[in-house]
Amino acid sequence: MTAVRERRTCALCGTGTAGHVVLSLPSTPCANGFVDKPQEQERFPLDLQLCPAPECGHLQLAAVVSPSLLFDDYVYASGTSPSFVRHFGNYAERAIDLLGLDEKSFVVDVGSNDGTLLRQFVDRGVTGVHGIEPARGIAEIAESRGVPTTVAFLDSALARDLRDRFGPANLVTANNVFAHIGDLAQAASAVRSLLGPRGVFVFEVSYLADVVEGLLFDTIYHEHVAYHAVRPLVRFFDRMGMTLFDVERVPTHGGSIRVHVANDDRAVSPRVAELVKSEEEAALFSARTYEEFGERIRTRGQKLREQIAALKHDGWRFCGYGAPAKLTTLMYSFALDADDVEFIVEDSPLKRGLFTPGTHIPVVGPEKLAEVSGQRYCALVFAWNYYDTIVAGHADWSGLWMNPLTLARLDGRAVE
Numbered sequence: 001m002t003a004v005r006e007r008r009t010c011a012l013c014g015t016g017t018a019g020h021v022v023l024s025l026p027s028t029p030c031a032n033g034f035v036d037k038p039q040e041q042e043r044f045p046l047d048l049q050l051c052p053a054p055e056c057g058h059l060q061l062a063a064v065v066s067p068s069l070l071f072d073d074y075v076y077a078s079g080t081s082p083s084f085v086r087h088f089g090n091y092a093e094r095a096i097d098l099l100g101l102d103e104k105s106f107v108v109d110v111g112s113n114d115g116t117l118l119r120q121f122v123d124r125g126v127t128g129v130h131g132i133e134p135a136r137g138i139a140e141i142a143e144s145r146g147v148p149t150t151v152a153f154l155d156s157a158l159a160r161d162l163r164d165r166f167g168p169a170n171l172v173t174a175n176n177v178f179a180h181i182g183d184l185a186q187a188a189s190a191v192r193s194l195l196g197p198r199g200v201f202v203f204e205v206s207y208l209a210d211v212v213e214g215l216l217f218d219t220i221y222h223e224h225v226a227y228h229a230v231r232p233l234v235r236f237f238d239r240m241g242m243t244l245f246d247v248e249r250v251p252t253h254g255g256s257i258r259v260h261v262a263n264d265d266r267a268v269s270p271r272v273a274e275l276v277k278s279e280e281e282a283a284l285f286s287a288r289t290y291e292e293f294g295e296r297i298r299t300r301g302q303k304l305r306e307q308i309a310a311l312k313h314d315g316w317r318f319c320g321y322g323a324p325a326k327l328t329t330l331m332y333s334f335a336l337d338a339d340d341v342e343f344i345v346e347d348s349p350l351k352r353g354l355f356t357p358g359t360h361i362p363v364v365g366p367e368k369l370a371e372v373s374g375q376r377y378c379a380l381v382f383a384w385n386y387y388d389t390i391v392a393g394h395a396d397w398s399g400l401w402m403n404p405l406t407l408a409r410l411d412g413r414a415v416e
């Protein structure tokens with residue numbers, strides 16, 4: 001199998017996209033390619049294409065890295081983060097209310113990770129659940145928590161098999177995976193055949209409008225092959241014979257949308273048209289927007305490097321806090337390496353003892369922070385979506401905190 005496949009058509013509408021690259025970030029290794037010792041790591045291009053079709057405008061990666069390369073050793077488990085558990089608890093309650101789910105219902109989660117979301121359904125009496133998760137190690141964690149899980153990617157054969165064994169699903173969910181799927185038509189068609197006639201598909205995905213507005217460029221990495229806005233999705237599901245009938249903005253990952261899609265025709269919430277209008281007003285489907293986006297990244301990186309140099313001059317040393325996948329894009333785009341960042345503290349034990357992809361900075365436990373307490377250390381919070389929680393959790397630390405994306409510091413002094 002080749003490691004990289006060039007995209008020539010839009011994943012949502014099939015229009016030719018060759019020659020429509022609107023943003024090129026530096027090539028990087030796989031964002032989750034943490035290694036147990038420094039070694040040569042292959043880098044892959046990180047270019048974005050914008051679909052030129054007037055009713056679409058879908059943004060996607062120009063080169064798709066083979067999923068088996070990206071996901072086999074995936075080291076991320078959502079249950080390790082308390083805020084995700086709370087988020088999914090709320091999510092399950094809303095879905096149970098909306099669809100009137102009970103112990104006779106059947107809920108399938110695509111990309112079910114360690115079973116955190118499905119566990120929330122089970123705990124609320126919706127016991128007919130099934131997870132689909134390609135990473136075996138994480139699927140085993142889900143199984144041990146009483147969430148039946150198939151180790152696979154979703155396709156039509158698996159959808160048929162699940163429907164034969166358990167009946168049609170009342171609800172199919174997919175959170176933070178719809179951006180990861182290369183063949184969205186195949187995935188949507190599998191979801192459609194798994195759902196009953198009144199079934200609903202709910203998915204959450206990072207929202208392109210938030211990425212552009214907040215300059216969240218580090219959420220662009222190879223696992224995210226698609227950057228979703230509402231307008232292209234409305235047209236896509238219509239073409240798939242489904243109805244995108246509601247959408248809401250949620251705060252996950254710096255800004256996401258929770259999209260509701262039905263297998264039948266039904267009344268569409270005015271929220272859908274409102275968001276499409278705001279996307280067009282924000283010029284999300286114009287190449288110019290992404291040229292400016294690239295400019296903003298360069299300017300921000302320059303400012304960060306100036307601040308690092310100034311602090312170093314005053315005797316400060318640097319570490320990182322949090323080793324999320326998005327760290328890789330940020331380090332390469334801002335040209336940070338092991339000379340800048342000495343070590344990275346990570347709360348989750350899964351990545352400790354490993355080295356960051358390509359830049360090979362050691363990932364260590366929180367005890368290291370206590371060790372350097374009293375020295376002049378500045379921590380760059382790469383897990384910026386948890387910035388406040390992380391800072392609040394280490395109130396007694398003597399160092400300086402900085403959000404490498406917004407350049408905000410501990411004292412709240414944003415430098416722009």
Ligand SMILES: [Zn+2]
Pocket residue numbers: 010011012013014015051052053056057058232
């Ligand atoms: Zn398109």
